[in-house]
Amino acid sequence: MTNPKVASMRDAIADLVRDGDTVAIEGFTHLISFAAGHEIIRQRKRDLTLARLTPDLIYDQMIAAGVARKLIFSWLGNPGVGGLGAIRRRIETGDPAPLEVEEYSHFGMVGRYTAGAANLPFFPLRSYFETDLPVVNPLIREIESPYGDGKVYAVPPLKPDVTIIHAQRADAAGNTQVWGLLGCQKEAAFAADRVIVVVEELVDEAVIRADPNRTIIPGLIVDAVVVEPFGAHPSYVQGAYDRDNQFYLDWDAITRDEGSIQAWLRDWVYDLDGRTAYVDKLGPDRVASLRPAAAAPSGSVDYGQYT
């Protein structure tokens, strides 16, 4: 039986991402769905609001491609390497197009997704005191504790129209398991109206049910499951492949020049019809070089059978 949730990337993006949407491709350094971002570029979506703690290379690429009008974020950079030129130019000079920004701290962004997922009007946190962040972002507001024990700051819920996450595995119903850094994918997915899960591997439901503690997202809230091995490259997937740090270093040069970015987008996004072609273009040697040096399996646990 074919489950209607299992879809091609092309169909999932075409059906579930609409012009003007707020889109969150989450995953903190780990499990970033570059494959979905590239498909959004190829389909020339427009006027998106892009939310992510760390815009990373994928939002630099998407913003250079003109899909977004606004960015919601908490740390803007090429992690461990440098800056994101396409985004910086748009903020610093408005060239070639202005970009609206809404800025928080990491905890603020995590709190926003948490409030969105839990259907709360705000998330309280002990941050932002005596800083300029609430000055430039009036959505960060000081509130009095209703119990008379001082002030905290509040951030509003963030409910993306679409959240897209990459994971090690899911079953055809969208029950999704992740290991390694968990970031805030769970919160971002539960907060969203629509959810796309992209996985390295589609597994049988029994695999999921054998290890329920590892499930971060239930199929109940998932609209599409896309099987796209190596879909997080140049970011990484714990246990499957490492970050392609050479690519992050290369991007530091590419992003300094708008022409270089557009040439890269042509060669690696527009001229390819999907991730399979991208992986072919990378070549087997590059792919092989990113595999972990050795296996490091977890011990297994016994859940017990209770009849």
Add this chain to the structure above:
Amino acid sequence: MTAAVHGSAFSKSEMMIVAAARELAGQRVCFVGVGLPNIAVNLAQRTVAPDLELVYEAGVFGARPARLPLSIGDPTIVTGSTAAVSMYELFSFYLQGGLIDVGFLGAAQIDRFGNINTTVIGDYERPTTRLPGSGGACEIAINARQVFVIMRQSARSFVEKIDFRTSPGNLGGAEQAERIRREGGWLGRGPSVVVTDLGTWHFDDDCEMRLDSLHPGATLDDVRATIGWQPRIAGSLASTAPPTDAELRLIREELDPGGAYTR
């Protein structure tokens, strides 16, 4: 740029990293920031603070990285760690819950009271330079028990007035900082150490930065030429001990063999 002391040459960056690592002696739980803090803390775990628990904002407690993490989200911080948790748990329970002894931050600009800017140079709306922003730094500065800063010293970075306050330090001085921390119920007592490529600074009773130790090869003229205010110099100014062969070997062979941070 190297100085030869006791027979072994080392760079200013290596001296800075070593001095920062030594400041972590005796500390238990350290929240690690990206870049220079990352290498300094990893060096400390291999030298003066073997029991140091490394906490990464990406959601790891008790990391034992087998290589220098390329970023603060590297897979090597997960494998072999004590706990991999969601960022919600990390920020809510570990940081805001008061378990972090030292938050280790970098900065683009810092003032004499240790207030930090990592957001913009110039005007916020149309900045001369758009910097990365807070990340977790703002809440680390408020909730970690104390804050260590590691950064290169220059007239552009050590300024009389920072362009944007991303992370609060000692605000306008001791009186204001102590009152606001007390009234606000902050867990942290703010910045306590600033390590630069020229020396090591601590904070006086009035919460202003004081140069306590000058690194080998650096002079007070260098310090004065790279700071936007009249610096306070300790009466008993010390000379920082140069890196040992063991520290240099760890940096060059294990932590940063490519020299990305240390050249």
